[in-house]
Amino acid sequence: MAQFFKAKPNKTKQLSAKLSLTVTQLDHLGAGIAQHNGKVVFVPGALPGETVTAQLTEQKKKYAKAKLFKVDKPAPHRVNAQCPHYQQCGGCDLQHMDIEAQRDHKQLALTNLMSKLAINVDSTMVADAVIGEEWHYRRRARLATLFDKKTKTLQLGFRAANSSDIVQIKQCDVLAKPLSALITPFTELLNQLQAKTTLGHLELTEAENGLFAVLRITKALKPADEQLLIDFAASHNMNLLVQDNDSQVHGLYSVPSNTASDDTASDQAGIELPQYSLADGQVDCRFSPGNFVQVNADINQRMVAQAIEWLAPQANERILDLFCGVGNFSLPLATKAADVIGVEGVPEMVAQAKQNALDNNLTNLSFFHADLSADLSEASWLGRIDKLLLDPARAGAYESLQWLSKMKPKKVVYVSCNPASLARDSQVLIEQGYKLKQLMMLDMFPQTHHIEAMALFEIK
CATH class of the missing domain: 3.40.50.150 (Vaccinia Virus protein VP39)
Known part of the structure; x- marks a missing residue:
């Protein structure tokens, strides 16, 4: 009689029925801690003092991990997340908790x-x-890019939580306001480039001597693309650099000294550098x-x-x-x-x-x-x-x-x-x-x- 291979069930990944859990505290990574059948259960997104509906997603000998489905009894310090991308983006994980807490x-x-x-x-x-x-404090961020072959568009955003997927964003409330304001126009610009299928990450920086953007490229830019980037940088009063596969950085546009710092900060290649x-x-x-x-x-x-x-x-x-x-x-x-x-x-x-x-x-x-x-x-x-x-x-x-x-x-x-x-x-x-x-x-x-x-x- 022929025998067919049948994989053994992975006990650590078995899903439980939905459970009611009472959260008593947070661990140092911000996940709620509850108890179930003598095990510690970690519930990301849950807060101390809350009763929640959750499902065990991973079980070990001494602890388990659970997915939060519903907050049945919210804690006094629970707040609505300010960011519209909060549930998907992996950048922040405590916006559901008031700042004092x-x-x-x-x-x-x-x-x-x-x-x-x-x-x-x-x-x-x-x-x-x-x-x-508590908001708009980040002076620097690296945004990831992903070209969607189906829609023929380039997505610009941050990685999703525990994933390599890109969450396309229009704003970021922890980024300095001038940097957050660049996300949507930069997305529109990059989608106009012939090189949009080969672009890497985009790094944005707010320094004391101006705004800086570094675009990662995997192939040399065509003159038309360079001109689009230069015009964009000039219109947004921003220093723009590109970084190639060899990690070499080349300046495309520098803000004239009368609108940037008078004490120009530059490296040996003459590229203006951010400073504080x-x-x-x-x-x-x-x-x-x-x-x-x-x-x-x-x-x-x-x-x-x-x-x-x-x-x-x-x-x-x-x-x-x-x-x-x-x-x-x-x-x-x-x-x-x-x-x-x-x-x-x-x-x-x-x-x-x-x-x-x-x-x-x-x-x-x-x-x-x-x-x-x-x-x-x-x-x-x-x-x-x-x-x-x-x-x-x-x-x-x-x-x-x-x-x-x-x-x-x-x-x-x-x-x-x-x-x-x-x-x-x-x-x-x-x-x-x-x-x-x-x-x-x-x-x-x-x-x-x-x-x-x-x-x-x-x-x-």
Whole structure:
């Protein structure tokens, strides 16, 4: 008798009947937490105090995930999302929660993670949160493109939640207003180009010296397309650049100097670069397409100022800034007469940081390139320092902190975009004899679950 293969059911993906769940709290990723049959159930979109109708979509041994169908009893802090694209777009995930409750949740999530994984945090260690505007705070965004072969149109927008699909948008309420206003006209423009089937992402930036757009292209543009882009940039008073397959950036249009900054910021190829000021205008920080910069300009300014206040740099001190980027902390630290060393793993950002030091006439500042997750024993810059600042990516700075005994700083300021890795790395500092003195939540990303934090450690 012939036998046919029959796949075994995937128990982790079996859908349950619809359930009534009571949500008690949020996890640090913004999902509601409920209990069902002795398991923790995560319900994205649900809020503490709510009774909801949901369906289990994934079941593990100790927890399950569920899809929210209906809020039967809403929480007092539930609000209607302001953005018309909220249910589809993957950019924001807490717009259904009022802003004060969002901030309370982030503060609690940060202290709970630190207390659970590193050290018990008491009220004397918690500094006042740094908060700012809840809407139109992003000075930079990357929009994805997708050419629809059926409709012959190019879609411009953000990725859908947990998907590679594009949600075509007309506006974005967390983007700076001038950038949000460019989305619809840019969509219309790109659909006029002959190259619309081969275009990549579009990066928009609002800087202190004007608006910037970088269009990713996979093939050389035809003259007619270039002219359309140039005319569009001129009519919108915007600097326009294109980036090719080799990541080379070429300027198509620069706003005349009488309508942009008089102090033109340009790279070696003469392309004008976006810039922002730090340390009450004492220094300018310039960055290129692809360089990391904090998207919330106001919170970044205040974060840098707080880090400097905590470090209290003194003349002739040696201060090390790891994961320094283009000099966001290093440049203002160097204005305090300390000897500052910045180290970064991305060569392009190291080059830009060096140029920024030259442009600001900072001779007490040096930058080095290094893989900060590798063996640093032979690094020329590694040695005894007075103070240390770290601003790593989400993965944290665990490997770099293994060299702490060689550096022996009196103070450490750790800036983190992932409280879980901050808590893990705090254990290393505590084991090395450091004590947590201050912990601060910075609301860098309102309307999302993302938490920016900063911690001050001092040697006992």
